[in-house]
Amino acid sequence: xxxxxxxxQSLIVQKGGISIINCAYENTAFDYFPWYxxxxxxxxxxxxxxxxxxxxxxxxxxxxxxxxxxxxxxxHIMDSQPGDSATYFCAARTGAYNFNKFYFGSxxxxxxxx
Amino acid sequence: AAGVIQSPRHLIKEKRETATxxxxxxxxxxxxxxxQQGPGQDPQFLISFYEKMQSDKGSIPDRFSAQQFxxxxxELNMSSLELGDSALYFCASASQGAENIQYFGAGTRLSVL
Numbered sequence: 001x002x003x004x005x006x007x008x009q010s011l012i013v014q015k016g017g018i019s020i021i022n023c024a025y026e027n028t029a030f031d032y033f034p035w036y037x038x039x040x041x042x043x044x045x046x047x048x049x050x051x052x053x054x055x056x057x058x059x060x061x062x063x064x065x066x067x068x069x070x071x072x073x074x075x076h077i078m079d080s081q082p083g084d085s086a087t088y089f090c091a092a093r094t095g096a097y098n099f100n101k102f103y104f105g106s107x108x109x110x111x112x113x114x
Numbered sequence: 115a116a117g118v119i120q121s122p123r124h125l126i127k128e129k130r131e132t133a134t135x136x137x138x139x140x141x142x143x144x145x146x147x148x149x150q151q152g153p154g155q156d157p158q159f160l161i162s163f164y165e166k167m168q169s170d171k172g173s174i175p176d177r178f179s180a181q182q183f184x185x186x187x188x189e190l191n192m193s194s195l196e197l198g199d200s201a202l203y204f205c206a207s208a209s210q211g212a213e214n215i216q217y218f219g220a221g222t223r224l225s226v227l
Contacts, residue, residue, distance in 0.1 A: 043218035044204070
């Protein structure tokens with residue numbers, strides 16, 4: 001059973017457009033929500049992350065919106081560029097310190113058309 | 115900045131053979147996580163170590179074992195390999211703290227023929 005549900009599975013966006021990827025969870029014990037970006041043949045790279053006491057976090061063109069009551073969070077990529085084409089995974093963490101366990105969403109393959 | 119180093123990058127084995135994957139965490143990171151990622155799949159957690167002790171166990175087959183050494187590097191040992199073991203294997207490292215952010219290595223692509 002997927003602890004973190006991610007949608008859409010794939011996304012095609014025109015250059016300059018906004019890419020939106022959504023994730024939902026049920027476990028209220030999750031206390032940290034990172035997003036990872038993965039290029040083919042490479043390891044996932046941390047992109048941006050948010051704690052549940054914050055409703056929004058912005059880093060450059062990347063923004064996480066977090067709705068604690070709805071148990072949903074989303075990644076917005078503004079002014080999407082062809083170089084953003086990758087697979088994006090949301091994740092959620094539970095546990096304390098180094099006994100943390102991370103649960104990943106199923107991934108969204110983003111294709112930004114030039 | 116130093117990153118997580120995994121070796122080898124690619125490995126080709128035959129059924130029933132054994133394989134050893136190595137992971138060298140970021141300096142001063144004391145926790146290592148192992149993941150298996152099949153084609154088009156999300157990373158599946160296998161096992162983790164903190165300060166050389168197993169801290170958590172996920173969907174790791176009994177044919178696999180792992181350990182973390184005194185220098186904090188970790189090895190994943192895989193025996194009696196099956197075709198279904200073909201996947202990308204990622205190691206991630208983290209340091210104790212409030213964020214405990216996992217940083218991933220580039221992975222080892224294992225092909226079992």
